[in-house]
Amino acid sequence: MKFLCLECNEPMKLYETGPPERGSIEVKYECPNCLHQIAMLTNPFETQVVSSLGVTIGGEIVNADGNAAEQGVSKCPFAAKVAGDAPQESDGTKIPEPGNSPSDEKISWTEGARARLDRIPAFVRPMAITGIEQFARDKGHPQVDELLLDQAKDHFGM
Amino acid sequence: MGTPTRTYYDIVGDGGSDVLGQVERQRGRIDESLSGVRHQIAVASGKGGVGKSTLSRHLASAMARHGWETAILDADLNGPTQARLGSVGSAPPVPGPRGLVLPRSRDGVGVLSLGAYIPESSSVEFESVAKGESYTWRATREFTLMSEILAGVEWGTLDVLVFDLPPGAERTVQFAEFLGPEVAFVLVTLPSALASGVVARSVTALDTTRNRLLGHVLNMDGYACAGCGEVRPLFPSGETTPLDTERLGSIPFDPQLAQLSDRGGSLDEMPESAAAQAIDNLARKLMNILESA
Numbered sequence: 164m165k166f167l168c169l170e171c172n173e174p175m176k177l178y179e180t181g182p183p184e185r186g187s188i189e190v191k192y193e194c195p196n197c198l199h200q201i202a203m204l205t206n207p208f209e210t211q212v213v214s215s216l217g218v219t220i221g222g223e224i225v226n227a228d229g230n231a232a233e234q235g236v237s238k239c240p241f242a243a244k245v246a247g248d249a250p251q252e253s254d255g256t257k258i259p260e261p262g263n264s265p266s267d268e269k270i271s272w273t274e275g276a277r278a279r280l281d282r283i284p285a286f287v288r289p290m291a292i293t294g295i296e297q298f299a300r301d302k303g304h305p306q307v308d309e310l311l312l313d314q315a316k317d318h319f320g321m
Numbered sequence: 322m323g324t325p326t327r328t329y330y331d332i333v334g335d336g337g338s339d340v341l342g343q344v345e346r347q348r349g350r351i352d353e354s355l356s357g358v359r360h361q362i363a364v365a366s367g368k369g370g371v372g373k374s375t376l377s378r379h380l381a382s383a384m385a386r387h388g389w390e391t392a393i394l395d396a397d398l399n400g401p402t403q404a405r406l407g408s409v410g411s412a413p414p415v416p417g418p419r420g421l422v423l424p425r426s427r428d429g430v431g432v433l434s435l436g437a438y439i440p441e442s443s444s445v446e447f448e449s450v451a452k453g454e455s456y457t458w459r460a461t462r463e464f465t466l467m468s469e470i471l472a473g474v475e476w477g478t479l480d481v482l483v484f485d486l487p488p489g490a491e492r493t494v495q496f497a498e499f500l501g502p503e504v505a506f507v508l509v510t511l512p513s514a515l516a517s518g519v520v521a522r523s524v525t526a527l528d529t530t531r532n533r534l535l536g537h538v539l540n541m542d543g544y545a546c547a548g549c550g551e552v553r554p555l556f557p558s559g560e561t562t563p564l565d566t567e568r569l570g571s572i573p574f575d576p577q578l579a580q581l582s583d584r585g586g587s588l589d590e591m592p593e594s595a596a597a598q599a600i601d602n603l604a605r606k607l608m609n610i611l612e613s614a
Contacts, residue, residue, distance in 0.1 A: 164340075165332050172324055177337025188509045192336055196578040208458070212364040215462035218343045232416065279416035284473040286466070287421060287438055294413020304502030312416055319412035 166201065168194035175201065180220060186210050188221055202225070261292055270296040274309040332493045339354045340564065350472035354420065357478040360611045361504040362535070363396075363496060365525035368516045369488035372540040375484040375582050376407040376572065376600070380432045382587050383604035389480035392423060392431030394470070396496065397443050397487040398463050404436030408585025414438070428587045433474055464499055490522040494530060502531035505614075506609070507569065509538050512554075517561035524566050535610055536567035538603060541574040545595045552595060570603035572596055 166175040170259045180188030186207030193200045205213070212246050213220060237248070261272040261280060280288060299307050322412040335341070341484050355361075377393055385391040386574050395403035407426035411544040413424040423431035439445060449455065465515050476482065482506065497506065506527055510520040520537065543552040552573045575596040581587070588597040 165335050167327055167331055167332065172327055174327070174332040174334075175336055206452060207450040207452075211449050211454075211458045212461065215447075215465055216340070216344070216451075217347070218338070218340045220338045220340075260583065274454040279418065282419065282422040282473060283414060283416045284466075284469045286469075286613035289323040290438055291421075292418055295415065297337070298413070309418075311569065314416065315413075315415045316422050319415060321415060321424055 164203075166192045166203070168197065168199055170194070170261065171196040173197075183210075188213075188220065264295075268300055268305075270299050270304075271306045273306060274305045275309045276312055279309065279312060328542055333432040334456050340537040341479040343406070347468050347472060348489060351468060354472050354476055355482070356438075358476055358482045359479065361484065362480040362481060362595050362611075363392075363484040363500065363504050363506050363532075363606065365486040365493045365506055365523065366488055366508060366509040366516075367493065367519040367521075367526075368488040368510065371488075371511050371516055372501070372572075373488070373509045374406060374485050375578070376509055376538060376540060377483050378403060378430075378582065379578075379588050379597075379600045380604055381481070381483045381605070382426070384481055384608060385428060385430050386589075386601075387604060387608060389608065391429075391435070391481050392479050393483045393485055394477060395432070395434035395436065396467060396484050398435055398466065399487065401430050401434045401436035401439075402435035403485055405441075405583055405585060407432035407434070409434070410437035417475045419450070420473045422475055423477070424465050426585070428589065431479070433477070445558040454545075456563065460495070464495070467499065481608075488516050488585070490495040490519070490526045493523050494526045495601070497527060497530040500532075505533040505535050507535050507538060507539050508566070510543050510564065512543075512557055512561065513556045513558065517564060520559060521564055523593055524564055533614075534566055535607065537564050538569050542571035542576075543573045544566065545575040546574040547575075547577065548582075569606055572599045 167173070168175050173194050173195055175194050177189040178193040178291055181191060181202065183189070187318060189207075189211050190203045191200055192203065225252050262270055280291060282302035283291060295307055295312065295315055298318065299305070299311055301312070302314070304311055359360060364373050364380070366373050370461050372588045374395075374397070381391045381393050393407070407430060409424040409426055409432045409555070411425060421433075422435060424437060426432055447455070447459065450457070451458060476548045482498065484496070486493060497504070508520055508523055510516050524534065524537075541555055544554050557575050573595050575591075576595055577591055577594065578588075578596045581590055588594075588600060591597050
């Protein structure tokens with residue numbers, strides 16, 4: 164979708180994304196010539212279509228709830244369901260994050276291990292976090308690093 | 322006269338989000354992820370319940386027995402079965418250097434199936450703000466998820482990647498367009514007028530794509546009697562719609578095969594059965610076709 168300033172016959176540039184609200188997102192555009200601004204306001208169906216494409220608008224990830232995702236937070240369509248099925252989840256909705264899965268014994272992740280985590284499909288990340296941190300606890304490791312991930316691969320026969 | 326108003330095509334870019342560029346970059350990540358895969362086959366059918374998934378599983382397994390590095394991608398997101406068929410799913414997902422480490426069945430076939438991550442008692446749901454109107458966006462969301470899977474898994478070096486597709490002539494075409502022309506298709510049908518009529522539509526539909534149709538497999542072609550060893554008709558004889566494509570093989574129905582499939586077994590358990598031998602012949606035939614292409 165493109166926007167044209169009819170007054171100047173100039174394509175408008177993305178200015179900023181406004182705060183999302185109840186499934187609607189606000190994307191502001193500005194004419195680089197006359198500085199006239201407009202706002203594109205989507206209805207929930209339009210928001211959902213954008214979300215379904217898996218793209219970002221204005222540099223922000225659009226979640227299925229119409230909210231801009233925070234850095235590092237899963238945009239996984241199954242996130243809540245998968246998290247609910249994870250054996251250590253009690254509230255059924257909370258999504259585990261690296262080093263923050265529900266347990267008394269916190270496990271940290273090295274930068275390299277986190278980078279690996281970011282490369283796998285988002286919908287399996289919550290399960291990976293829960294399962295790998297449990298593997299680390301079982302092995303007596305306070306931290307998940309790339310070596311431990313390689314060990315997990317061997318341990319689980321992959 | 323003033324300057325003509327610019328049209329969509331006069332304007333470069335979309336003002337900042339570069340949505341098309343994002344889609345193209347995702348396609349690039351998929352290409353990179355699949356760069357070590359020599360052949361890709363999609364097992365499809367217009368008709369559901371013809372045995373696509375079971376055939377995909379044992380076909381991949383047979384190819385692996387003949388020395389090929391093989392993997393299956395369960396593309397039926399709403400009815401995933403390959404995790405059960407390959408007996409994978411008890412291990413947690415493990416992040417590897419280039420993506421998700423591919424789980425493997427006991428006979429060494431890589432298996433990626435949503436069934437390994439979502440319990441069979443749960444339906445596959447997507448979060449949405451457009452409640453009750455999923456028909457407007459769900460197919461798009463499913464193909465985006467498929468892109469994420471293709472790009473985010475360590476497929477490594479494979480001789481063949483087998484796609485187990487969901488049923489439907491229109492889905493077959495959608496997957497052909499999504500996966501690209503390098504994916505060859507095998508259609509599965511039954512010896513019944515009902516099934517052949519529906520599958521004939523898939524043959525016609527695939528004609529509209531750039532994908533190669535290798536042929537079709539006649540599944541459940543008779544019943545392999547465990548008592549007398551004979552293969553007897555399973556469906557009433559009658560007129561079926563001729564399929565304008567080569568028949569690659571015929572597989573008899575065998576209750577033992579159905580039973581071992583349900584518990585994630587392999588054809589190694591019944592190598593002398595007519596069904597196992599038919600699938601093995603089919604595997605060798607397809608390997609020859611792919612290698613000679």
